Amino acid sequence: MAGYGKKYQVIVVGAGHAGCEAALAAARMGCSTLLLTMGLDMVAQMSCNPSIGGLAKGHLVHEVDAMGGEMGLNIDETGIQFRRLNMRKGPAVRAGRAQADRMAYSARMKLVLESTENLDLKQGVVEEIIVKNYRVVGVKTREGLDFLGRSVILTTGTFMRGLIHVGMKNYSGGRAGEPSAEKISNCLRSLGFTVGRLKTGTPARLSSRSIDFSKLERQPGDAIIRPFSFMNDKIERHQVDCYIANTNEKTHDIIRSNIHKSPLYAGVIEGIGPRYCPSIEDKVIRFPDKASHQSFVEPEGIKGAEMYPSGLSTSLPADVQLQYFRSMVGFEQVEIMRPGYAIEYDFVEPRQIKATLEAREISGLFHAGQINGTSGYEEAAGQGLLAGINAALQCREQDPLIIRRDQGYLGVMIDDLITQDTTEPYRMFTSRAEYRLLLREDNADLRLTELGRYVGLVSDERWRRYQEKTGLIEKAYELCRETKITSKDDRLCSLFGLGELKSGVTLEQIIRRPDISIRTISEQIPEMTLLPEKVLEQVEISIKYEGYIARQIEQVERFVGYEKVIIPDDIDYEKVASLSSEVREKLMKYRPTSLGQAGRIQGITPAAVAVLSVYLRKKSREK
Amino acid sequence: MILDKDTIIAPATAVSESGIAVIRISGYRALSFLKSFFRTKNPIENFQSHYLYLGRIVDEDDSDIDEVMVVYMDPPRTYTCEPVVEVHCHGSRQIVRRILQLAYANDIRLANPGEFTYRAYLNGRIDLVQAEAVSRLIQSTSEFSRRSALQQLDGLLSRQLHSYSATIKNLLVQTEAWIDFPEEDLPTENLDRLFSTAENLHVQMSDLMNTYRAGQFVHDGATVVLAGLPNAGKSSLMNALLQQDRSIVSSVPGTTRDLIEQSTQIGGINVRLVDTAGLRSSDEFVEQEGVRRARNVVKIANLVLLMLDGSAPLCDQFRALLADLSAVPVVLVVNKSDLLSEHHDLSFFPGPIVTVSAKLGDGIDVLTDTIASFLLNDYLPSSESPYITERRHYEALTGSVSSIKNFLNNLGSVDLDLLSIDLRSALDSLGRVTGSITTEDVLDDIFSSFCIGK
Numbered sequence A: 001m002a003g004y005g006k007k008y009q010v011i012v013v014g015a016g017h018a019g020c021e022a023a024l025a026a027a028r029m030g031c032s033t034l035l036l037t038m039g040l041d042m043v044a045q046m047s048c049n050p051s052i053g054g055l056a057k058g059h060l061v062h063e064v065d066a067m068g069g070e071m072g073l074n075i076d077e078t079g080i081q082f083r084r085l086n087m088r089k090g091p092a093v094r095a096g097r098a099q100a101d102r103m104a105y106s107a108r109m110k111l112v113l114e115s116t117e118n119l120d121l122k123q124g125v126v127e128e129i130i131v132k133n134y135r136v137v138g139v140k141t142r143e144g145l146d147f148l149g150r151s152v153i154l155t156t157g158t159f160m161r162g163l164i165h166v167g168m169k170n171y172s173g174g175r176a177g178e179p180s181a182e183k184i185s186n187c188l189r190s191l192g193f194t195v196g197r198l199k200t201g202t203p204a205r206l207s208s209r210s211i212d213f214s215k216l217e218r219q220p221g222d223a224i225i226r227p228f229s230f231m232n233d234k235i236e237r238h239q240v241d242c243y244i245a246n247t248n249e250k251t252h253d254i255i256r257s258n259i260h261k262s263p264l265y266a267g268v269i270e271g272i273g274p275r276y277c278p279s280i281e282d283k284v285i286r287f288p289d290k291a292s293h294q295s296f297v298e299p300e301g302i303k304g305a306e307m308y309p310s311g312l313s314t315s316l317p318a319d320v321q322l323q324y325f326r327s328m329v330g331f332e333q334v335e336i337m338r339p340g341y342a343i344e345y346d347f348v349e350p351r352q353i354k355a356t357l358e359a360r361e362i363s364g365l366f367h368a369g370q371i372n373g374t375s376g377y378e379e380a381a382g383q384g385l386l387a388g389i390n391a392a393l394q395c396r397e398q399d400p401l402i403i404r405r406d407q408g409y410l411g412v413m414i415d416d417l418i419t420q421d422t423t424e425p426y427r428m429f430t431s432r433a434e435y436r437l438l439l440r441e442d443n444a445d446l447r448l449t450e451l452g453r454y455v456g457l458v459s460d461e462r463w464r465r466y467q468e469k470t471g472l473i474e475k476a477y478e479l480c481r482e483t484k485i486t487s488k489d490d491r492l493c494s495l496f497g498l499g500e501l502k503s504g505v506t507l508e509q510i511i512r513r514p515d516i517s518i519r520t521i522s523e524q525i526p527e528m529t530l531l532p533e534k535v536l537e538q539v540e541i542s543i544k545y546e547g548y549i550a551r552q553i554e555q556v557e558r559f560v561g562y563e564k565v566i567i568p569d570d571i572d573y574e575k576v577a578s579l580s581s582e583v584r585e586k587l588m589k590y591r592p593t594s595l596g597q598a599g600r601i602q603g604i605t606p607a608a609v610a611v612l613s614v615y616l617r618k619k620s621r622e623k
Numbered sequence B: 001m002i003l004d005k006d007t008i009i010a011p012a013t014a015v016s017e018s019g020i021a022v023i024r025i026s027g028y029r030a031l032s033f034l035k036s037f038f039r040t041k042n043p044i045e046n047f048q049s050h051y052l053y054l055g056r057i058v059d060e061d062d063s064d065i066d067e068v069m070v071v072y073m074d075p076p077r078t079y080t081c082e083p084v085v086e087v088h089c090h091g092s093r094q095i096v097r098r099i100l101q102l103a104y105a106n107d108i109r110l111a112n113p114g115e116f117t118y119r120a121y122l123n124g125r126i127d128l129v130q131a132e133a134v135s136r137l138i139q140s141t142s143e144f145s146r147r148s149a150l151q152q153l154d155g156l157l158s159r160q161l162h163s164y165s166a167t168i169k170n171l172l173v174q175t176e177a178w179i180d181f182p183e184e185d186l187p188t189e190n191l192d193r194l195f196s197t198a199e200n201l202h203v204q205m206s207d208l209m210n211t212y213r214a215g216q217f218v219h220d221g222a223t224v225v226l227a228g229l230p231n232a233g234k235s236s237l238m239n240a241l242l243q244q245d246r247s248i249v250s251s252v253p254g255t256t257r258d259l260i261e262q263s264t265q266i267g268g269i270n271v272r273l274v275d276t277a278g279l280r281s282s283d284e285f286v287e288q289e290g291v292r293r294a295r296n297v298v299k300i301a302n303l304v305l306l307m308l309d310g311s312a313p314l315c316d317q318f319r320a321l322l323a324d325l326s327a328v329p330v331v332l333v334v335n336k337s338d339l340l341s342e343h344h345d346l347s348f349f350p351g352p353i354v355t356v357s358a359k360l361g362d363g364i365d366v367l368t369d370t371i372a373s374f375l376l377n378d379y380l381p382s383s384e385s386p387y388i389t390e391r392r393h394y395e396a397l398t399g400s401v402s403s404i405k406n407f408l409n410n411l412g413s414v415d416l417d418l419l420s421i422d423l424r425s426a427l428d429s430l431g432r433v434t435g436s437i438t439t440e441d442v443l444d445d446i447f448s449s450f451c452i453g454k
């Protein structure tokens, strides 16, 4: 085979949401980086719903952004409808969500890749990972080229041995209209990896010209757009509407009477699908009492006609799809532009990677995105970013970066991946974060910008803005603690509903009251009026939720204590007496790096953790 | 802590001269013990797990010890999840001792109290609640304790605690679903329903929590102190309660000097009865010291029987004494009912009052009932309702109950997100005894109860 000549430091395979972030991170950190993709026109594709964010996913986007990733900027630039969810359920569970112009999203990302220094974007199908002495040295492509590099990041999405199902018909493909990657996963198998199979699905795309929108409920975007990226203060843009459609009993009858044509029910599909994203046939069968299922009908772009009907993914044959769509109000004349389908693909069980996303057994090989059994663009982007960072750190011979569970959803996700069995594609939920109140969208910048700066991903401009913000927050706190309202200010007293005051109260005390917002106060206090909204927001949340936040911080301290008890990599569990064989097996399988992590592995009892802790203590005393 | 791989042996039943005794062996030497000392028709290699085989146990010299039945149990389907052998022999102390000694001589050691259970627990066979109950059984002395321990063992308490935890989990599932899936058509937020479920739960859990004092006395026993002015009849009552002549009685005030203690059972509870010196100021050193000791022991009493000589008028010293005792639970015992001439207005005393004649034994049974019902907190355990004897269980419940209280107080005034923190901590507190409920468990329930999916 022909060598390519140029030697890279980081090679990224696949230019999806994980691959793009990985390549950008590595290149921006100064590593010569190659991004290989099967199709140059298919960069950062949204294979499923044309939207970014939502609960927990919006949090991830903010974190990626805070560390200097691209996703937030990209969606801010190409979003066509923005909404914030859960505004009345608490500060930590508010989340942004945006509809993207799918083509624009991809085009902008490609442009960014093309204009990033140190980064080569090339088309090529990788067929083999070249490994020497348990160390990755490069990749071989179908075109006959060997690309050499110090590290390789695999972000293969649904492409590894992808198999598309439409009814009983199935064919190989990585995504509708694109070929699959047939050889990589076999190469991984021969390298000793355990490879599993998962399934996911997507609904049909409908032509907007054939939908009677007057019969559907309209759902507009927010009047004021809150950007995802810390770098953007506001977005002023014309927004498009989404719509809400509903299935009905007739739809369900059609599905039920055709259920035998579903490969899922006929047992043709072996991969495991996500519980949180069941196909419409699943919903109808599993919840027979539900008379109707809701679908958000989302435009895929400003200009095109394609509409994405959420919640209606399916593997039923195309003619049945058309039949049931047409039973729905507003869809009587609907035309399907692309049929929905289910797809099975290979993934590599993530217990085989470390918290750095590097493979345990092959150094320099990193996995990010769906190859780790996750789903979702945001989950992929987060892993891509961290894999890119850690690959680059390795090239620079620096310590790896691991984000803890109390620092970000990024940390929660990766810790979950390496300590839990993959029983379905992993999606982030806010309930997965035990320190949820601390991991908010609004403070992602405060949590992670410094880490991003430390690894070298945070630009000077971002750093300047960050320092300005933290400075203002400090100042605002001081103001709130020191400004007192006394009974002399009777106008303010009555405005803030303070009643009779014996002694003065500070602004902080007033903000603590549940019925009063910091906005009401800042309007009246000249020094505060000038403070930016986002600064006031931080101060308000910290003051109003002080008690709860303090409690979580206390828990974090305890948690970090367990995280700090390191389990040496060469521990011999056979020597730890009193562990049941089942526990011992689990520990050997997952090889936790800390006592805390051991405790999170399913089936590891508190007693086992106690035994382990006694053993480790004994060991360390012997030294 | 047991941190080794020893094979252990112990009688599994009380050895009584009648009937059958069961000896249990656990560990990897269990089977080789059988191979060496059990003689039977089938070769031991062909034994099936969990089947009874008839044969003889012989000693080192191949002479018979007893005709026995043995059962060999393959792990992990055994009590300890280790290889287990049970030998059913005749219930003679002599035979049991010889079998045990045979084992000791062959690298099998006597199990520590509760060690089988501890192993079962370490190997994940039983939960902590059950494990502790078993160890209680080993230690329990009074009849009441045994009943309490047995009740937990068969999982009554365990079941109850698990059902609380399931209810809290449900509340959490509901709130987490509303939080994480705002765009799904879930049932609308119904805080009233959450409230009434939580309120109901709060009542039930508090009730169970309140059984702790009773439970504690059942297990640990209680200290009951007799106190009063000199000559009130304390020593006479002590003897009457013990039905034995334990304390010196005389008509001279200041007879009792030191603390006199004796254990007895009252209402099935182990009670340490303490007779004390009559409380008065005295110049005499020994009596002074007696009074000091009396005052000290009163402070640690679970219950004080304050005696009043009913034949004498109420005096200021007595009122002062009563005031001193305001911090401890007191039963007022009016003695010498056979003489009772004075009519005392005792309505100022809020607690139980019992009139007795220590000398004649009148009213003693009313008094023991009063003591018992105080110690049992008016809680008479029926076989259906569990109660708490473990401090750890009590603390877990207390933690959980207070989180639920917070949840109830906060519902409606704070955000869902924060409510879930209260629920989570209620669940985690209980989880310390029932085993923890993970996020995965909660998500499982969300997906099986609600139709979610974009």
Ligand SMILES: Nc1nc2c(ncn2[C@@H]2O[C@H](COP(=O)(O)OP(=O)(O)OP(=O)(O)O)[C@@H](O)[C@H]2O)c(=O)[nH]1
Pocket: B228, B229, B230, B231, B232, B233, B234, B235, B236, B237, B248, B249, B250, B251, B252, B253, B254, B255, B256, B257, B276, B277, B278, B279, B335, B336, B337, B338, B339, B356, B357, B358, B359, B360
């Ligand atoms: N008639 C009558 N005499 C009683 C009764 N109980 C005790 N006495 C008498 O009261 C006197 C004092 O009894 P004790 O039991 O020694 O009194 P005490 O409270 O222990 O006295 P000190 O130890 O001196 O504090 C004795 O002469 C008893 O016989 C009773 O119920 N009826």
Ligand SMILES: [Mg+2]
Pocket: B234, B235, B236, B247, B248, B249, B255, B256, B276, B278
């Ligand atoms: Mg006496």
